[in-house]
Amino acid sequence: MVDYDGRMGRVYVAGRGMPAAEVRRWTAAFATYLPERRPLDVLDLGSGTGRLSPGLAEEFQGRVYGVEPSDRMREAAEQHPRVSYLKGSAEDIPLPEASVDAVLMFLSFHHFPDQLQALREVHRVLRPGGVALLRSQFSDVMPELFWYEYFPSAREVDAAMYLSVAQTKALAVEAGLVPGEDVVRITAEEPRTFGETYQRLSHRALSTFEYLPEDEIEPGFERFAADAERDPDRAMPVYDATTLVLTRPS
Ligand SMILES: C[S@@+](CC[C@H](N)C(=O)[O-])C[C@H]1O[C@@H](n2cnc3c(N)ncnc32)[C@H](O)[C@@H]1O
Numbered sequence: 001m002v003d004y005d006g007r008m009g010r011v012y013v014a015g016r017g018m019p020a021a022e023v024r025r026w027t028a029a030f031a032t033y034l035p036e037r038r039p040l041d042v043l044d045l046g047s048g049t050g051r052l053s054p055g056l057a058e059e060f061q062g063r064v065y066g067v068e069p070s071d072r073m074r075e076a077a078e079q080h081p082r083v084s085y086l087k088g089s090a091e092d093i094p095l096p097e098a099s100v101d102a103v104l105m106f107l108s109f110h111h112f113p114d115q116l117q118a119l120r121e122v123h124r125v126l127r128p129g130g131v132a133l134l135r136s137q138f139s140d141v142m143p144e145l146f147w148y149e150y151f152p153s154a155r156e157v158d159a160a161m162y163l164s165v166a167q168t169k170a171l172a173v174e175a176g177l178v179p180g181e182d183v184v185r186i187t188a189e190e191p192r193t194f195g196e197t198y199q200r201l202s203h204r205a206l207s208t209f210e211y212l213p214e215d216e217i218e219p220g221f222e223r224f225a226a227d228a229e230r231d232p233d234r235a236m237p238v239y240d241a242t243t244l245v246l247t248r249p250s
Contacts, residue, residue, distance in 0.1 A: 012076070014200075022189065030102075034102050034131050040102055045104065047085065049077050054079075060102070065083075065085075066086065068086075069087065098124075128249065130247070132245075138168060157208055161211075177246040177248060179246050189239060194228045202224075
């Protein structure tokens with residue numbers, strides 16, 4: 001289990017911060033899968049440092065609830081007049097039944113210890129016809145990240161954190177949600193150079209580095225740093241984000 005109240009909470013903003021333009025790209029992309037009416041009330045489930053929460057309030061013009069168990073992550077969150085950050089977990093969401101139009105799980109689902117209970121809670125808090133966006137990797141749909149080459153076990157370590165698409169869909173169905181036929185792919189990530197990517201990753205603000213064998217980390221970062229120093233301005237690939245769209249039937 002990754003401890004977001006510990007080291008990860010200290011480095012998250014430095015290693016995972018998002019510029020405003022990137023936040024706008026994500027929220028505009030989410031809009032294509034959500035009802036068109038405004039305002040929409042949104043639950044940002046596992047909101048962390050609220051990277052996206054204020055942007056969701058701007059895009060969807062309603063109330064946003066950022067539910068997050070880690071005090072350290074919540075305390076770092078940017079405030080917004082229509083965003084309420086609540087201490088809580090996905091398995092026991094501190095909101096009444098049928099209280100939001102949309103739920104975003106942005107790279108948080110794989111951290112939930114009881115994913116079925118979390119999806120039951122998502123079903124409970126969604127209004128009929130509401131939509132949940134589960135943005136995640138899946139064990140059978142993994143991006144081939146270029147930096148895996150520096151850490152021999154990284155891809156395997158990453159894949160082990162995730163359920164497959166079929167497993168995730170089966171849990172959603174059990175929770176009463178209707179999954180889309182296939183995952184959708186969203187391209188919203190900020191393009192970065194080799195140097196910038198190295199700088200961000202060197203904070204080790206990814207769960208991968210919490211699980212990677214210790215003896216791979218230092219040599220991997222040494223090789224990564226040397227390559228980045230040789231070619232700092234090279235444009236690095238931008239990866240699609242796989243997202244499963246789940247609807248609460250009307
Ligand atoms: C990778 S971070 C993503 C945070 C945020 N969604 C973002 O994109 O910046 C994963 C978050 O899930 C939270 N988390 C872990 N277990 C959780 C649970 N059971 N319920 C809700 N959130 C949880 C962590 O504390 C952490 O803030």
